[in-house]
Amino acid sequence: MTSETSRLVAGFDDLDRDWLRGRGSVKWHRPGPDVLPAWVADMDFPIPPAVVTALHDAADRRDLGYPDWPHGSPLRTAFARRMTERYGWAATAERVREQTDLIQCLQLILHLATSEGDAVAIQTPNYPPFLATLETMGRRAVPIPMKDTDEGWRMDFAALDAAVRHAACKVLVLVNPHNPTGRVLTRQELEEVAAIARRHDLLVVSDEIHAELTYAPHQHIPFASLSSDAAQRTVTLTSATKAFNLAAIRCAVTHYGPDRLLALRDAQPPDLYGTVSPLGVVATEAAWRDGDAWQRDLLTVLDRNRRRLSEVLRALMPRLRHHPPEATYLAWIDTRPLDLDEPPTERVLKAGNVLLDGGTPFGPGADAFLRVNFATSQAVLEDILTGLTRALADGAGQ
Known part of the structure; x- marks a missing residue:
């Protein structure tokens, strides 16, 4: 990673997990304190400073009329x-x-x-x-x-x-x-x-x-x-x-x-x-x-994260089928080659303490698929990937 990239991602990687869990949003609140969430499509990052300023300005004017x-x-x-x-x-x-x-x-x-x-x-x-x-x-x-x-x-x-x-x-x-x-x-x-x-x-x-x-x-x-x-x-x-x-x-x-x-x-x-x-x-x-400057930095972080996720899957779980996404902060992973005896979301939650989306709600043929939200800090992503690979390792025969 170049020094410029490191500068860009610093603010996005400085995420305190107590802060994440304390916000009350469904992503981190619902799973409980011992589970890492990578399910619902919210990012973990603070909102753009320009949006914060605009909302503060609106409140400071004390004008919430029609x-x-x-x-x-x-x-x-x-x-x-x-x-x-x-x-x-x-x-x-x-x-x-x-x-x-x-x-x-x-x-x-x-x-x-x-x-x-x-x-x-x-x-x-x-x-x-x-x-x-x-x-x-x-x-x-x-x-x-x-x-x-x-x-x-x-x-x-x-x-x-x-x-x-x-x-x-x-x-x-x-x-x-x-x-x-x-x-x-x-x-x-x-x-x-x-x-x-x-x-x-x-x-x-x-x-x-x-x-x-x-x-x-x-x-x-x-x-x-x-x-x-x-x-x-x-x-x-x-x-x-x-x-x-x-x-x-x-x-x-x-x-x-x-x-x-x-x-x-x-x-x-x-x-x-x-x-x-x-x-x-x-x-x-x-x-x-x-917000465009903030969004450009965001895309740098998301691009790094999608590449890291693909790198880990190729190295540690080569039997899984996965294509790096061309957009979004969501990865779609096919666990059918593992021939698991239970839904993969349940396996990853029980054995990896990671909550993911996937399965039948996504439509016919999606039973054995996982959706991973990688819009988070580098440290949280590494722990998510550790839990994911640990949970699926037995099914992969490794």
Whole structure:
């Protein structure tokens, strides 16, 4: 590690475990004092100083009255500006609406655009609350399994085309960058998806919340930026919460491409689906406006951590199957070669004192998979990896 890299990561590696456990957030609080958490997708790092300053300034003004937003919050313009600056996508501020989080965004879109029994295509494995939403809302999930290849995780476009046609899907939920595999779709791959969406007249709900956590040389491309057709059939969901560690601010945005869907949304009672807090808007604006330097340092740390995790797995657990993620701070690990006699999450918790996510909530075929959150300090990560490898060593025959 260079001296410059050491300088960058110092603030991210200086994490006191008593402080982590004492914060009261679910990640560290729920597992108990003897278990290391690497499960729920929160980072362990303190939030960006720019966000802290903005929230303090808001509190110091002692003004938490009703905001004067006759035409929507400032996030509409902030989102459009960020999409232009980051990705060259001329998103339209007037098509942006605020919600409290991405799950609510998805549920609202499904409520407005589909009916009970309608088929919705979705990549699997996938973020468990998305899959649970489809079940709870009575939408028929059509799994599109990601393929594990020697080059990494890939979408099966022939399977997508056939499944959408056979099930008469109305919607495709596209998660890119993908949670949990960390895959970032290339422009050519996205254009394949766009061609299928056009052929079958699909509404595309594009979850792009992990876009800003993409590692070079990979590049995120907003799906709606591909073409005028893609723009008109795509609803884009995002938030600053993942890229700046702000889950509790409860603030997200939806960019509506289809005119009819936006009109349906605006015809709803204005407060039926809740409104965002002014403090959530303040935090998001500050992150997008002044948080880029912090985020660059963050990506240096996350890149180091994903490489370290892969290095340890290759050296100590070579039978495990794993592809370093191209984005996110989540690693997706296949334990099927170990032929374990119990779910791997249970094995790692009991024998390694490490709490991980994984298994059936991520969809069909995910039973033997683990999802590891590596957004933590170097010292905590080493202890997580020690517990993980110790717990799985017997299954690996080592």
